[in-house]
Amino acid sequence: MVLYNLAFYFFSLITLASASVVVFSKNIVHSAFALLFTFFGVAGLYVLMMADFLAITQILIYIGGIMVLILFGVMLTNRTIDVQIRTGSIQTFPAMLIVAALAGTLVGIFWSTDWKISPTAIGFEKTAPEIGKMLLTNYLLPFEIASIVLLVALIGAAMIARREKKA
Amino acid sequence: MLEGYIPIFVMLAGGAAFGIVMVKLNELFGPKHPTEEKYTTYESGMEPVKSARERFSIKFYMVAVLFILFDIEVVFLYPWAVTFKGLGVNGFITMAVFIFILLVGYYYVWRKGALEWD
Amino acid sequence: MGMEILVSTAKFLIVMTVILVSVIILVYLERRISAFIQNRTGPNRVGPYGLFQAIADVVKLLLKEDIVPKNAYKPVHDLAPIISIGAALSTFAVIPVGNTIELFGTTMKLMIADVNIGILYILSVTSIGVYGITLAGWSSNNKYSLLGGLRSSAQLISYELSMGLSIIGVLMISGTLRLDQIVQHQTMYIGGWLPNWNIFLQPVAFITFVVAAFAETNRLPFDLPEAEPELVGGYHTEYTGLKFGLFFLAEYANMITAAAVITTLFLGGWHLPYAENLGLSAFTLSLLQVLAFCAKVTVILLFFIVTRWTLPRFRYDQLMDIGWKVMLPLAIANVLVTGLILVL
Numbered sequence: 001m002v003l004y005n006l007a008f009y010f011f012s013l014i015t016l017a018s019a020s021v022v023v024f025s026k027n028i029v030h031s032a033f034a035l036l037f038t039f040f041g042v043a044g045l046y047v048l049m050m051a052d053f054l055a056i057t058q059i060l061i062y063i064g065g066i067m068v069l070i071l072f073g074v075m076l077t078n079r080t081i082d083v084q085i086r087t088g089s090i091q092t093f094p095a096m097l098i099v100a101a102l103a104g105t106l107v108g109i110f111w112s113t114d115w116k117i118s119p120t121a122i123g124f125e126k127t128a129p130e131i132g133k134m135l136l137t138n139y140l141l142p143f144e145i146a147s148i149v150l151l152v153a154l155i156g157a158a159m160i161a162r163r164e165k166k167a
Numbered sequence: 168m169l170e171g172y173i174p175i176f177v178m179l180a181g182g183a184a185f186g187i188v189m190v191k192l193n194e195l196f197g198p199k200h201p202t203e204e205k206y207t208t209y210e211s212g213m214e215p216v217k218s219a220r221e222r223f224s225i226k227f228y229m230v231a232v233l234f235i236l237f238d239i240e241v242v243f244l245y246p247w248a249v250t251f252k253g254l255g256v257n258g259f260i261t262m263a264v265f266i267f268i269l270l271v272g273y274y275y276v277w278r279k280g281a282l283e284w285d
Numbered sequence: 286m287g288m289e290i291l292v293s294t295a296k297f298l299i300v301m302t303v304i305l306v307s308v309i310i311l312v313y314l315e316r317r318i319s320a321f322i323q324n325r326t327g328p329n330r331v332g333p334y335g336l337f338q339a340i341a342d343v344v345k346l347l348l349k350e351d352i353v354p355k356n357a358y359k360p361v362h363d364l365a366p367i368i369s370i371g372a373a374l375s376t377f378a379v380i381p382v383g384n385t386i387e388l389f390g391t392t393m394k395l396m397i398a399d400v401n402i403g404i405l406y407i408l409s410v411t412s413i414g415v416y417g418i419t420l421a422g423w424s425s426n427n428k429y430s431l432l433g434g435l436r437s438s439a440q441l442i443s444y445e446l447s448m449g450l451s452i453i454g455v456l457m458i459s460g461t462l463r464l465d466q467i468v469q470h471q472t473m474y475i476g477g478w479l480p481n482w483n484i485f486l487q488p489v490a491f492i493t494f495v496v497a498a499f500a501e502t503n504r505l506p507f508d509l510p511e512a513e514p515e516l517v518g519g520y521h522t523e524y525t526g527l528k529f530g531l532f533f534l535a536e537y538a539n540m541i542t543a544a545a546v547i548t549t550l551f552l553g554g555w556h557l558p559y560a561e562n563l564g565l566s567a568f569t570l571s572l573l574q575v576l577a578f579c580a581k582v583t584v585i586l587l588f589f590i591v592t593r594w595t596l597p598r599f600r601y602d603q604l605m606d607i608g609w610k611v612m613l614p615l616a617i618a619n620v621l622v623t624g625l626i627l628v629l
Contacts, residue, residue, distance in 0.1 A: 003173075003287075007176075029358075033361070036416070047172055052172075052400065052401065052402050053245075053246065053402060053405075056402050056405040056406065056408075056409050057242050059409035059412065059413070060238060060242060060405070060408060060409050060412055060449075061235065061238055061239060061242060063409075063412060063413060064238065064409065064412025064413070064415065064442070064445070065231070065234055065235035065238050065412075065442070066235055068231050068234075068415065068419070068438060068442060069228065069231040069232060069235060071416075071419060071420075071423075072223075072227055072228055072231050072435075072438075073228070075419075075423045075431075126401070127401070127402075128245060128246045128249050128401070128402065128462055129246065129249045129250040129253075129460075130246075131246040132245075132246030132247045132248075132249060132250035132251075132254075133250050133253070133254070135243070135246060135247065136247065136250075136254055136257070136258050136261050136262070140261060143243070143261075143265065144261070144264060144265060144268075146239075146243070147240075147264075147265045147268040147269055148268060150236050150239060150240060150268075150269060150272065151268050151269060151271060151272040153232075153236050154233070154236050154269070154272030154273070154275065154276055155272060155275055155276075157229065157232040157233060157236065157276070157281070158275060158276045158279040158281045159279075160232075170289055171398055171399050171400040171401075172398070172400060173289045173290060173293055173398075174289075174293040174296065174297075174378060174397045174398035175375075175378055175379075175398045175400060175406065177290060177293035177294055177296075177297050178293075178297055178300075178374070178375035178377075178378040178397065178398065179371065179375045181294070181297040181298075181301065181374070181375070182301075182370060182371035182372065182373070182374035182375040183367055183368075183371040185301065185370060185371070185374060186366060186367030186368075186369075186370040186371050186531060187367055189370070189527050189530070189531055190351075190363055190366065190367060190527065190528060190531070192347060192527065193346075193347055193349075193351050193526045193527035193528065194351055196347050196348055197347070197348060197349055197350045197351045197526050197527075198348075198349075198350050199350060200350065205352060206352065206353070206354055206355040207354065207355065207356075208354050208355075208356050208425075208426060208427045208523070209354070209427055209429070209517070209522055209523060210427070210428070210429075211517065223435065226439075227435055227438075227439050230439045230442065230443060230605070231439070231442065233609075234442040234443065234445070234446060237446050237613070238445075238446060238449070241446065241449040241450055241453070244450075244453050244620065245405065245453070245456065245462070248453045248456035248457045248620075249456050249457075249460050249461055249462055250460070251456075251457045251460065251624065251627065252457075252460050252627070255628070256628050259624045259625070259627075259628045262624070263621065263624070266617065266620070266621065270617070273613075273614075277610070282605075282606075282609045282610060284601065284602040284605040284606065
């Protein structure tokens with residue numbers, strides 16, 4: 001139990017510390033690397049919440065895919081190391097509105113969720129098969145819609161690449 | 168249960184620790200004879216021309232984007248695959264539809280020439 | 286809990302030692318076999334038959350200067366080999382090297398971490414390993430390194446896809462992500478005589494997986510990241526001393542893990558056909574099975590080595606074509622066909 005708490009604080013610390021580097025760093029390369037650790041910390045938290053399949057998905061997709069894309073973006077843009085990002089304050093009022101709405105939603109979710117604080121509360125055993133069953137029975141429609149979203153993204157990606165064949 | 172993850176954590180930490188120790192050992196035992204020339208960027212013996220920080224082909228981004236999209240599909244397939252036997256024909260048809268929709272996208276991307284590498 | 290950590294650490298040290306020793310043997314084998322294929326002698330001076338050559342190389346690398354170019358980004362330049370070796374060493378955690386074994390009165394499974402996402406752990410650690418190469422290429426601030434690193438990461442993620450897809454057929458048959466249960470499932474016999482190994486049930490998946498494994502370990506014919514004629518050393522052009530050594534080590538450790546995963550998924554893991562009918566004691570049988578596992582891994586490793594010294598290298602466009610236009614459709618088709626057969 002002590003170890004469980006230690007692990008929780010360890011991963012929380014990683015997540016929060018690196019996330020603040022992402023936000024506050026003036027160097028975009030540092031931000032990108034810090035994001036890597038944020039994803040990693042979140043994966044650790046998922047494991048502690050007994051959602052091991054979700055944790056693996058987090059690593060496979062966010063660290064293995066999205067982060068690679070971000071790094072490509074950061075690395076391959078001209079002179080990223082020397083550039084200092086200037087974050088000026090514009091559009092203060094709309095931003096405050098949106099942030100307030102977001103914070104409200106998050107706090108709402110925070111209060112309404114039935115948090116499982118003990119690691120023995122639920123079983124670990126069959127996360128992946130359970131998710132599979134749920135996806136193909138109760139959540140069939142969202143699942144199929146997900147494939148359409150992916151299709152749209154694929155088409156979008158092909159459009160962005162803009163590689164018209166030269167006749 | 169959660170105990171199963173302790174060895175994983177130890178493995179990850181141990182692997183990283185091994186790497187750090189090795190790098191530090193090398194710094195400790197390796198000689199240090201700094202000269203100006205030695206620390207220039209290697210360019211087959213020529214004077215380095217410009218920096219390596221240049222803009223790059225979009226093709227690499229394209230591969231990464233396609234990878235993410237298909238990777239998400241694959242991640243959906245894992246839970247389906249492990250329950251496959253319990254789901255019967257219905258499960259197969261649902262997934263066939265899912266895969267088919269993606270194959271349409273795949274075909275489009277192919278015809279659009281995004282998979283060409285020239 | 287504290288006990289758990291102690292036991293895991295001990296296991297880690299054992300596995301690390303075994304991997305490092307295997308790497309030393311593997312490097313020696315590679316050099317001797319390549320020499321044999323090219324009609325040379327190969328290393329034969331250090332120790333009997335040159336057996337200690339690899340150890341001498343490690344000591345040499347340790348005593349070399351660690352050169353970090355002036356323009357390189359030092360923190361990341363240091364971090365990259367650590368990520369590579371860390372990922373390479375920790376992949377082995379979920380691979381069962383044998384069945385359960387009775388030791389000091391307790392039964393234990395011959396694997397380090399018994400988690401129920403087994404195979405996905407391997408895939409995800411592999412995907413972390415991509416960073417070692419990408420960051421090495423980028424942080425060196427060298428054109429060869431950057432090109433090598435970029436090419437490599439694009440190659441790795443492309444083939445990771447085929448790898449992930451070829452596993453699905455196996456998962457559908459065995460209905461679990463746990464590697465020990467996947468092996469357990471392969472210990473039956475089809476028609477009473479043919480071992481129920483996945484290579485017989487999933488031949489297409491086996492081929493796509495092996496090809497993807499070659500690409501993931503950067504072995505010829507897929508070793509474009511370090512294509513010497515065009516990229517000098519590829520992503521590790523600017524690395525010297527043990528930092529270079531770590532990349533080298535990681536490459537061979539990855540090879541061993543890849544061979545172990547291929548064995549586990551497709552070749553019945555530790556299963557030694559018909560051995561369970563011989564009436565051996567449980568302990569002897571377990572020991573035999575561990576040996577069987579090692580033998581299978583060795584055969585695959587020899588295959589890796591012989592392939593490297595036999596085939597020429599692909600061009601980069603060919604490599605991407607194979608990944609996206611051959612492997613990917615083939616793997617998807619395999620999933621659909623497997624599903625169809627299982628349903629009918």
